[in-house]
Amino acid sequence: MAANMADVRLEDQWRDILSVHARTMCEIDRALHPHGLGASDFEVLDILTSGTVTHTGEQCRVQNIADQVHLSQSALSRLIGRLEKDGLVKRSVCQEDRRGVYVVLTQKGRDLHAEVLPLQRAVLSRMLRAQPTA
Numbered sequence: 001m002a003a004n005m006a007d008v009r010l011e012d013q014w015r016d017i018l019s020v021h022a023r024t025m026c027e028i029d030r031a032l033h034p035h036g037l038g039a040s041d042f043e044v045l046d047i048l049t050s051g052t053v054t055h056t057g058e059q060c061r062v063q064n065i066a067d068q069v070h071l072s073q074s075a076l077s078r079l080i081g082r083l084e085k086d087g088l089v090k091r092s093v094c095q096e097d098r099r100g101v102y103v104v105l106t107q108k109g110r111d112l113h114a115e116v117l118p119l120q121r122a123v124l125s126r127m128l129r130a131q132p133t134a
Contacts, residue, residue: 024127031119035112036086040079042120043069045088045113048105059102061094088112 028039037045047068048060066076080103083089088109094100105113 020127024123027123027127028120031123032116035116035119037112037116040069040071041083042113042116044076044079044083044103045105045109046117046120048089048103049110049113059092059104062091062101062103065103083109 025039028042032038032042044065047065062076062080065080066073069076071079080089080091084091086108087106089103090106092102092104094102
């Protein structure tokens, strides 16, 4: 019986995490929508500005971004395509490995990220600081 109760608590904890994630992503989407971005769009821009996954300078391989976001490879590719169409990023082929693709922020992407960063951080602060710790 004790193991069963431990399993129930674990499942409840997992559901709480999923609920916080879903509510937070929806709030970020709402905050960024007037700027033409969603939460996943912002996440890619944020990763590119952070410099934590860049290969050389400001270029980043798509695979390195994929390791950081929770999207399928095809969904990430479509997202990057939309960001490129909007002039926020630019793609180029990796010269060392023709299968690889680099992504780099444009100035427009950098400016939009700076504009919406306070909005995203405010949502995170409001949504995550209100959560009880386990």
